[in-house]
Amino acid sequence: MSDSLADEYPEAAxxxxxAVEDHGEEWVLENYYSELYPLSQVMSMPEKEDLPFFDPETDETLSKDEQVKMYEAWAEYRENLRTGTKPDK
Structure with a gap:
């Protein structure tokens, strides 16, 4: 892991x-938003494109609209957990 990432995100690094050690860089890039980025609820996390092994030529990231939808889904999920209700279908 790069020193600058560890300096900027000491808790997340x-x-x-x-995750890179256990699964490899490719897995981390593929699963970043579902497996690691949720930690942003409790600590500062870098954006996927700020990872030292992210290559904008070959790797994809979520658009701002996709990120908003993801955050809204997380909020709904947390609210459902808090209230014990099931999502509307």
């Missing part, structure tokens, strides 16, 4: 480094 160990989690990212462990």
């Amino acid at each position: 160990p989690f990212i480094a462990k």
